[in-house]
Amino acid sequence: MYNGRKISIVIPCYNEEEGIAKVINRIPEFVDEIIVVDNHSTDNTKYVAESLGAKVVFEEIRGYGRAYKTGFKNVSGDIIVTLDGDGSYPVEELPKLLDFMAERNLDFVSGKRFPLMDKSSMEVGNIVGNKVVTLIANLLFVTNFKDVLSGMWAFKRSVLPKMQLISDNWDFSEEIKIEAILNENIKFGEFHISYYKRTGKSKLSLWKVGIGNILFLFKKRFLRRWRKDSGSLTILGKEDLTR
Numbered sequence: 001m002y003n004g005r006k007i008s009i010v011i012p013c014y015n016e017e018e019g020i021a022k023v024i025n026r027i028p029e030f031v032d033e034i035i036v037v038d039n040h041s042t043d044n045t046k047y048v049a050e051s052l053g054a055k056v057v058f059e060e061i062r063g064y065g066r067a068y069k070t071g072f073k074n075v076s077g078d079i080i081v082t083l084d085g086d087g088s089y090p091v092e093e094l095p096k097l098l099d100f101m102a103e104r105n106l107d108f109v110s111g112k113r114f115p116l117m118d119k120s121s122m123e124v125g126n127i128v129g130n131k132v133v134t135l136i137a138n139l140l141f142v143t144n145f146k147d148v149l150s151g152m153w154a155f156k157r158s159v160l161p162k163m164q165l166i167s168d169n170w171d172f173s174e175e176i177k178i179e180a181i182l183n184e185n186i187k188f189g190e191f192h193i194s195y196y197k198r199t200g201k202s203k204l205s206l207w208k209v210g211i212g213n214i215l216f217l218f219k220k221r222f223l224r225r226w227r228k229d230s231g232s233l234t235i236l237g238k239e240d241l242t243r
Contacts, residue, residue: 002098024053026092035071080155136214141181
């Protein structure tokens, strides 16, 4: 419990036996529930996570968004926190993020990595890709994201029914933030966090994921325009609630 609220952490994993122990061992003791979503791993991710007290659930169909949706269905906490299984996000900074969330009375807080506190934590190609995707998202949706692709978020479980999440892939990360910031019933903010070099080998193709994220932004924009024109949704901007 933290400030009277039950905290659940959800970690999607695909072959993260090298990093998942590092992540779980750094999780603060006040966290009530750790859910690792094994996304059809072929290594010992499941056994490492279970040995450290995490609840492991399985999602056989590969996909970042698919894994998160499965994880969200299994949580019991009032607040859901997300992390990657490679040790790149600062779970030890979770108290500061949750305090920021409470002080601002926010429903959804996304950790922003930029400007990087450790310049060596991310390769130049990844920095450029993150900046480009964030810029395009801001232009298409008239938003003010500083980091639309961050993988560390904290949000009230009660906001999930208010979102229309269609992605099952890597673009789920940008989609959930877009749904949050554009929903007039969800108060959104960003909080500056540290970022570390990942543990283990990346499974991503930078160009494939980057282009896929950009194409999804246009798809999402078209779908939201259609929903707006049909009278089912009004698109609104939000003030800059950042730190």
